[in-house]
Amino acid sequence: xxxxxxxGLALLLALTQxxxxxxxxxxxxxxxxxxxxxxxxxxxRVHLENGLPLMLMEKHTVPLVQLTLVVRTGSVRDPAxxxxxxxxxxxxxxxxxxxxxxxxxxxxxxxxxxxxxxxAGRHTSSVSLxxxxxxxxxxxxxxxxxxxxxxxxxxxxxxxxxxxxTTMVQWRSSPEVLADLALQQLLFGAxxxxxxxxxxxxxGIAALSPADLxxxxxxWYHSGNAAMIVVGDVTLEELQPRLEEVLAGWPSGxxxxxxxxxxxxxxxxxxxxxxxxxxPQTQIRIGRIGAPRITDDYYALxxxxxxxGGSFSSRLNTNLREVHGYGYGAGSDFDCRLLPGxxxxxxxxxxxxxxxxxxxxxxxxxxxxxxxxxxxVAKARNYLxxxxxxAFQTVTSIALQLxxxxxxxxxxxxxxxxxxxxLAVSADDAQRVAQRYIDPQSxxxxxxxxRSAIEHRVRALELGTFELLTIxxxxxxxxxxxxxxxxxxxx
Amino acid sequence: MLRxxxxxxxxxxxxxxxxxxxxxxxxxxxxxxxTVILHEDHTTPSIGVNLWFRVGSARERAxxxxxxxxxxxxxxxxxxxxxxxxxxxxxxxAGGDNNASTSSDRTxxxxxxxxxxxxxxxYLESDRMGSLLQTMTPxxxxxxxxxxxxxxxxxxxxxxxxxxxxxxxxxxxxxxxPYHWPTIGYxxxxxxxxxxxxxxxxxxxxxxxxxxLCVAGDIDPRETERLVRLWFSDIPRGPAPAxxxxxxxxxxxxxxLVMQDRVQLPRLYLLWHTPALFAPGDAxxxxxxxxxxxxxxSRLYRRLVYERQIAQDVAAFQYSQTLxxxxxxxxxxxxxxxLGTLEQAIEQELDELCAEGPTARETERARNQIDVxxxxxxxxxxxxxxxxxxxxxxYTWTGNPDYFQEDRARYGAVAPDDLRAVAMKYLGSTMRVxxxxxxxxxxxxxxxxxxxxxxx
Numbered sequence: 001x002x003x004x005x006x007x008g009l010a011l012l013l014a015l016t017q018x019x020x021x022x023x024x025x026x027x028x029x030x031x032x033x034x035x036x037x038x039x040x041x042x043x044x045r046v047h048l049e050n051g052l053p054l055m056l057m058e059k060h061t062v063p064l065v066q067l068t069l070v071v072r073t074g075s076v077r078d079p080a081x082x083x084x085x086x087x088x089x090x091x092x093x094x095x096x097x098x099x100x101x102x103x104x105x106x107x108x109x110x111x112x113x114x115x116x117x118x119x120a121g122r123h124t125s126s127v128s129l130x131x132x133x134x135x136x137x138x139x140x141x142x143x144x145x146x147x148x149x150x151x152x153x154x155x156x157x158x159x160x161x162x163x164x165x166t167t168m169v170q171w172r173s174s175p176e177v178l179a180d181l182a183l184q185q186l187l188f189g190a191x192x193x194x195x196x197x198x199x200x201x202x203x204g205i206a207a208l209s210p211a212d213l214x215x216x217x218x219x220w221y222h223s224g225n226a227a228m229i230v231v232g233d234v235t236l237e238e239l240q241p242r243l244e245e246v247l248a249g250w251p252s253g254x255x256x257x258x259x260x261x262x263x264x265x266x267x268x269x270x271x272x273x274x275x276x277x278x279x280p281q282t283q284i285r286i287g288r289i290g291a292p293r294i295t296d297d298y299y300a301l302x303x304x305x306x307x308x309g310g311s312f313s314s315r316l317n318t319n320l321r322e323v324h325g326y327g328y329g330a331g332s333d334f335d336c337r338l339l340p341g342x343x344x345x346x347x348x349x350x351x352x353x354x355x356x357x358x359x360x361x362x363x364x365x366x367x368x369x370x371x372x373x374x375x376x377v378a379k380a381r382n383y384l385x386x387x388x389x390x391a392f393q394t395v396t397s398i399a400l401q402l403x404x405x406x407x408x409x410x411x412x413x414x415x416x417x418x419x420x421x422x423l424a425v426s427a428d429d430a431q432r433v434a435q436r437y438i439d440p441q442s443x444x445x446x447x448x449x450x451r452s453a454i455e456h457r458v459r460a461l462e463l464g465t466f467e468l469l470t471i472x473x474x475x476x477x478x479x480x481x482x483x484x485x486x487x488x489x490x491x
Numbered sequence: 492m493l494r495x496x497x498x499x500x501x502x503x504x505x506x507x508x509x510x511x512x513x514x515x516x517x518x519x520x521x522x523x524x525x526t527v528i529l530h531e532d533h534t535t536p537s538i539g540v541n542l543w544f545r546v547g548s549a550r551e552r553a554x555x556x557x558x559x560x561x562x563x564x565x566x567x568x569x570x571x572x573x574x575x576x577x578x579x580x581x582x583x584x585a586g587g588d589n590n591a592s593t594s595s596d597r598t599x600x601x602x603x604x605x606x607x608x609x610x611x612x613x614y615l616e617s618d619r620m621g622s623l624l625q626t627m628t629p630x631x632x633x634x635x636x637x638x639x640x641x642x643x644x645x646x647x648x649x650x651x652x653x654x655x656x657x658x659x660x661x662x663x664x665x666x667x668x669p670y671h672w673p674t675i676g677y678x679x680x681x682x683x684x685x686x687x688x689x690x691x692x693x694x695x696x697x698x699x700x701x702x703x704l705c706v707a708g709d710i711d712p713r714e715t716e717r718l719v720r721l722w723f724s725d726i727p728r729g730p731a732p733a734x735x736x737x738x739x740x741x742x743x744x745x746x747x748l749v750m751q752d753r754v755q756l757p758r759l760y761l762l763w764h765t766p767a768l769f770a771p772g773d774a775x776x777x778x779x780x781x782x783x784x785x786x787x788x789s790r791l792y793r794r795l796v797y798e799r800q801i802a803q804d805v806a807a808f809q810y811s812q813t814l815x816x817x818x819x820x821x822x823x824x825x826x827x828x829x830l831g832t833l834e835q836a837i838e839q840e841l842d843e844l845c846a847e848g849p850t851a852r853e854t855e856r857a858r859n860q861i862d863v864x865x866x867x868x869x870x871x872x873x874x875x876x877x878x879x880x881x882x883x884x885x886y887t888w889t890g891n892p893d894y895f896q897e898d899r900a901r902y903g904a905v906a907p908d909d910l911r912a913v914a915m916k917y918l919g920s921t922m923r924v925x926x927x928x929x930x931x932x933x934x935x936x937x938x939x940x941x942x943x944x945x946x947x
Contacts, residue, residue, distance in 0.1 A: 022725065023725040024721050024722055026571070026572040026614070027572070029572075029573075029581055029611055030610040030611050030614050031611075032605070032608035032610075032611055033607040033608075034607060035586075035605065036605055036607050036709070037536070038535060038536060059534075060511075061511060061532075061534050061870070062511060062512075062866055062867075062869050062870050063509055063512075063866065064863075064866055102797075103788045103797070106786050106787040106788050107786070110786040110788070110856055110859075110860060111852070111855070111856045113859035113860050113862055113863035132862070132863055159797065159800065162800060163803065166756070166803045169755050169826060170651070170756060170803070170823075172755055173651045173755045174650070175649055176650075279649055280648045281641065281644045281645055281648075281649045311583055312579045312583070313579040313580050313583050318576070321638055322634070325633075325634050325636075325637025325638055327638075327641045327645070328638060328641045328644075328645045328646075348641070348644075348649070349641070350644065378584070379583055380583075382583075382584050382586060383583040383584065385586065386585060386586020386587075386605045386608075387587070387588060387603075387605070389535045389536050389537055389605065390535065390537050390603055390605075390873075392535055393535055393537065393870055393871045394867070394870040394871060395870070478755075481825060481826045481827075483800070483825075
């Protein structure tokens, strides 16, 4: 053992270990055997009598069930002046439904040990029940109340409005949140639904009425505009009659086509600095408009981004964290949505090295467009393909996979084809999509940090136009949060 | 982010009746003292390889805080047969993920790997346990020192309320207590940590006899035992670390503190000393935390957030640690509300709870919620809180990897009156720390008067 060379330890070892065990050959790492195959239960697909599609994957290893109703509406459907309507509608669905007011409903759900949530995304919203198998029947009744019979009382809207406006006040003290918000707004513009948070805007939230919420719910939450996803310890024979019973009479309606146009690509390079005096780090976001989820380039993009910034050993993390120690980490992401979403490089670096970090990031953005070494691409392919089964361990993570399938209309054999599609990506493919989607000359650079420490040196890089941004310019004036209108101490 | 430093609460209950909920295991010990726990689960072709070392920031000394966590970072920087950078490269190329976390009491390392690459994971784990120091240089220490300093800047210094934790630890525990300092460490101590300090730390604590290895998932137990013996047997036994010395906590009475921070809204922290992980009272305080702040109808949420709308959020939790726990109540004020109003409202709810106790329904509801949180942890074999991590946690703290039923029984046996008694004993105590974090220049929003503190 080479460890015996360490002074002091040798003596100790002599006392504690009589005969050293035989050492294995460590000269080369043991090679993995042939990849194991993932045998997934089938996705069972039926339609309920009201037309609602149902997708079920049975999983009987732990007595849990996850149900997710995916509804095709989200913040992209917020009317001008009522930004935040989709998110508020979803949030209020669990604040009183059927015969129960908000507190009684929450108590009933928690007593089951279940959780029942509703939330909006950009294109889809979801109502989800996570429950122990033993409580499924009671949980389904509560879920159906929330989907079909939400009350939307004015008192709950007032409460939730105040909570959300206060959240927006809190955003103003988080450099991380400010950087994210600034980048999406600068990429897409404040009038594009991708340019603002799903939560909406302060004036939009202030303008919402219960009638708006009822109208939005009636228009979008119907069986012709949704899909029910179920994963867990239940069979189709057990589940279907229960769902038919509790969702009976849910009306159908037309699917309404999309209403959003893709945003214009970034022209040139802009650097935007939001001052945070005395901040010890600079939050960095660099981005442009990326790709949609449905594109022939999808798998090549995923592989290429894994090389660039989608894994721990990626180029960005290795460079900024491991080689230079500029920050705790760095990475990149293509957020592929129904329309092209953002491509983002992110990091947070010590203030004094902000300019050096920017240079390294742009070096990597140039380098990813050069021919990619085959072993590096192979590593990324294998990482994605071989780790794929791990996404199928929990009922919640499987439901997310099925949600993606339903949202983007992916083919029925998508899970079975994923691995082969990833493994088919060549180094040339990866370079081609890097050149197509990553143009370092067309980028928005957002810096949230200490202006006095970083402005001079960042300007000297001459990356592009340089602008200062204030929190008020980004978010508007701090929203006035209405105080509780009346003392509602009911106990 | 990878290589997170996490605060862990390890109390977790189980459900007894369903045979799917037992976690059968095999345990054996190598001649060098390494305890090995194996568990089969063939749901997906995945394996969790989970290694615990019985060392955390409680083993540090003043002037060298942050050492356990800095060391955790160095474990990824190469060993005798694995050059720097190759640890992650080899694992990712095999479809593996990995990370680690450090708390005051332990450091855990996990690798999630497809079942065809188990031997690679065992090779990498054993190489760093056996030969880390052979390739570690002052330069690798410097490199991770920079990374850890940036982790501290990002998650503490530059995060709203991020420095409250440091101030609280310093005032909860006397200077010579192993919980007196934050696990992330002080900046000047991170600067001071030398190559020699780090080497000594490894030799003292990173030995097979001070650790346990759990392999759970799609395994063949016989073959797995053969591979573990093959790769780990030649690592020499190390010294047996002496027990951590725990000085008594002096009866200081109530400490009232105020800290200014770059935040929009003031936040109140109330902390009490409570029984250690798995000690009598620990499970009761978990249940009380649920009754106080889990769900909209919970006592504090309902009163402060829902009805009076004086708080934006409120959280209560028992932070279980092996040398003694703390019970936290944390509430953020709405704009225009001072923290005195929050403290008064919380006080009122606590008085009521101590006087009358919870209802039977409240107690049962909290128990049901905790039961389900245990079920969800049986779904995954790897990662933090997966089955491999749980078996290791139970083994490390109780000596029994299959402590699930005993743990669950702790919650099942509790009656409302027991909760009242525990609430009165611990949350009725005046020996507590009250911290007001207020926006810069808004000291008037603090609750009452207090000593102004400046975090290091």
